[in-house]
Amino acid sequence: MEPIIECVPNFSEGRNPEIIKQITNEIESVAGVRLLNVDPGKATNRTVVTFVGSPQAVIDAAFLAIKRAGEVIDMRSHKGEHPRMGATDVCPLIPIAGITMEETAVWAQRLAKRVGEELHIPVYLYEAAQPDKSRSNLSVIRAGEYEGFFKKITLPEWKPDFGPAGFDARRGGTVIGARDFLxxxxxxxxxxxxxxxxxxxxxxxxxxxxxxxxxxxxxxxxxxxxxxxxxxxxxxxxxxxxxxxxxxxxxxxxxxxxxxxxxxxxxxxxxxxxxxxxxxxxxxxxxxxxxxxxxxxxxxxxxxxxxxxxxxxxxxxxxxxxxxxxxxxxxxxxxRNPADEKLVRMPLRDFADETASESPAPGGGSISAYVGALGASLATMVANLSSHKKGWDSRWREFSDWAQKGQGYKDELIRLVDADTRAFNAIMAAFGLPKGNPTEKAARHSAIQEATKMAIEIPFRVMTVAAESMGLIRAMAETGNPNSVSDAGVGAVCARAAVLGAFMNVRINAAGYEDKAYVVDILARGNALQDETIRAEAAILQLVNEKIGM
Structure with missing residues (x-):
């Protein structure tokens, strides 16, 4: 996974939208950064900005924002309810994905060094970026605020980690660090x-x-x-x-x-x-x-x-x-990327129309995942109806737990609807790669094999989740609201269709995969899941038919 960090700088301006826009424009000018949120407060006279991206892009954007804030904010006239000590009061980095806190702390130290050396702003490190734990707490660092720092910064124990040991009347000082999500x-x-x-x-x-x-x-x-x-x-x-x-x-x-x-x-x-x-x-x-x-x-x-x-x-x-x-x-x-949810965001009619069109995707794999999601949804409905059934108050938690489990099955199967189509598209893209020389041929072959494996594993996951949902469906057929037993029966039919349909996709894609040991193993596991599901459906339908009694 590519490393992603979040940056949440707090700027000492919350009333002038033109000044705030100048600062956020600097952030958005950096490729590889995405501005997520700008939250100004009039009473605090402070704006909290949130953006994410790759580590280098984030610290580049943060540097430009700190630089611009120092140019457009004058701390000599700043008043607000929130404690503050500078135009950019605090600038934390937060690890989001693919990066540790320790690695994030190193990026924070690099940013702090650059701000201190190039912008000549006093900078203090805090939280995980500060090696001296006696001065890692933000409130301890900021004690005295802007007005008190002219004297505080001259004390040997409060010499900045980077930048001059003299307080800048216009820009103040700033605190840069790495911390958990706050x-x-x-x-x-x-x-x-x-x-x-x-x-x-x-x-x-x-x-x-x-x-x-x-x-x-x-x-x-x-x-x-x-x-x-x-x-x-x-x-x-x-x-x-x-x-x-x-x-x-x-x-x-x-x-x-x-x-x-x-x-x-x-x-x-x-x-x-x-x-x-x-x-x-x-x-x-x-x-x-x-x-x-x-x-x-x-x-x-x-x-x-x-x-x-x-x-x-x-x-x-x-x-x-x-x-x-x-x-x-x-x-x-x-x-999230809307393209990753293209199918599940469609209205039902559009989804059916897209499936019926001459485009090969969505195909059987996506439809199997969606049918499985419907089966889990029906069982979850029975659990929720049972949880709230009059006279069953003592059992609400039992059915609530089943319903929560069902929501998990449903959500994962919904995610797999688009994932299966993306896997198919990846195979098509791999086949379209150039093959004009041995190097291109090798790269193309490798890409085809990698995409094929993904096109096997996604429908196999559909099989696994849909088969697991049979436990929930059976429980609802046995103990759920008797007025909804037919819904549990339809859920079982949907789950069986999802497992059998997804296995067809596993098998057809496995035919093109060259790791024969892997293919033998996954087909054996698939056959076992299919047989288990068929037996589960038969048992559930027998229960349902006995309760319906006609």
């Missing part, structure tokens, strides 16, 4: 009091608050680990907020942070009215939140990805201050 998240309160908001922030943040026991100050930790929080008043909205950085969403996910702020606010007589995401969030965080709130209602969590996201938005009030558009706020949705 979610910036604000919770809205029905109060205008920043003091009360701060009290709730101290209740929940990991650092807690300092209290006096006798003459000695004592640090009392808050209730949420890996959370930084402050309270402030947002004039733009006329409310106070708890502004949080969730630095490890595996330790404290968004939904837990939201619920805990609700609890602590209620203890102080304050209500939470909603919340606000700053920048992007991983898909898994939204799915986990949706499942969490459904479980609290004792409702099935085996619903679609889209529905889980909708539940998360409603439950956390993410549209309290403005629209929450998943396609713009979820990082995986920003990164």
């Amino acid at each position: 979610v910036a998240y604000n919770v809205n309160l029905n109060t205008t009091s920043p003091r009360r908001a701060n009290a709730i922030a101290f209740d929940v943040r990991e650092a807690g608050r300092v209290i006096k026991e006798g003459e000695q100050p004592v640090q009392v930790p808050g209730s949420l680990r890996s959370v930084k929080a402050i309270g402030w008043f947002i004039e733009e909205y006329g409310i106070a907020q708890i502004s949080m950085n969730l630095t490890n969403i595996r330790v404290t996910p968004v939904h837990i942070a939201f619920d805990e702020v609700c609890r602590k606010a209620a203890e102080r007589g304050i209500r939470v009215t909603g919340s606000e995401l700053v920048g992007l969030i991983p898909l898994q965080s939204m799915l986990d939140a949706g499942r969490y709130f459904l479980e609290k209602q004792q409702r099935s969590t085996g619903v679609s990805e889209k529905e889980l996201i909708r539940i998360a938005i409603l439950s956390m009030g993410l549209e309290d201050l403005g629209p929450f558009i998943p396609e713009e706020r979820i990082i995986e949705y920003q990164l």
Whole structure:
């Protein structure tokens, strides 16, 4: 996998769109970089920008953005609610795919060195990029903010890692580092009091608050680990907020942070009215939140990805201050390539028309995957109906677990619809490669074999997933809502069609693959899956027919 890193610089300008555009134009000028999100805040007078790309392209874009920010932002006149110390206040790099945190930290150090040496801006390293762990915490580095740094930077212990040891009045200083994915998240309160908001922030943040026991100050930790929080008043909205950085969403996910702020606010007589995401969030965080709130209602969590996201938005009030558009706020949705989902995005009629056309793709492999997805969907429907059936309340979790498993089968088979067509297209492309000399012939032959193997393995995966779904289908035929037993029966027929259809594609593509040991093995496993599926379908249909009784 090609290495991909994310960069989330925070610029000290959130009110002038022309200035912000000048900075983001620099980012977009670099090939190999994709700008994902620009999130300005008027009250904070700060803009959070998110972009991704290859490591070299990302640090090139970040350098240009930092340079431009220093030219168009004057810190001498900057005011805002958020702590800050420079025109580019902080610039973290985050490993996304194909790269380790240690490797990302090296790229951050390269960027910091270049900014310090070429732009003459004081630069501090933080988090994984900072070898001195006594000064790796962003809040410790930034303490004193812009106004206090003119003196702070002269102290030997606060000499910058790169750049001059003198503070630039116009541009300030910047902090560059490497860290895990951080979610910036604000919770809205029905109060205008920043003091009360701060009290709730101290209740929940990991650092807690300092209290006096006798003459000695004592640090009392808050209730949420890996959370930084402050309270402030947002004039733009006329409310106070708890502004949080969730630095490890595996330790404290968004939904837990939201619920805990609700609890602590209620203890102080304050209500939470909603919340606000700053920048992007991983898909898994939204799915986990949706499942969490459904479980609290004792409702099935085996619903679609889209529905889980909708539940998360409603439950956390993410549209309290403005629209929450998943396609713009979820990082995986920003990164996905629409071409990878060309078929499954089609209306049903268009899909059928495309299949019926003279084009050889989509063919039997894609259709097998789609039929399998329909079979898993029918069984999942039975599980959800059973979970919510009146009088079956004590069994809601049992059927919820089945439904969640069914959603997994359905989602993977849907993904394989387009994957099978891409595999076929790759074979056609390989056959079209030049073969004018021995080198070209060898490259063409290698490409054909590689594409052929993929065209075997994708339908074999369809077989595997569709066969696995038979367990869910049988369970629903045996124990699910009896009014929907026929739906389980149709699901079994679909799953059998998917397995047998996909195996035809495995076999026809295997004929052109030269690794005979591999071919013998996969055909043997395919035959076993086919026989197992035929037996499973027969057993399920016997159950269904007995229950229908006519």
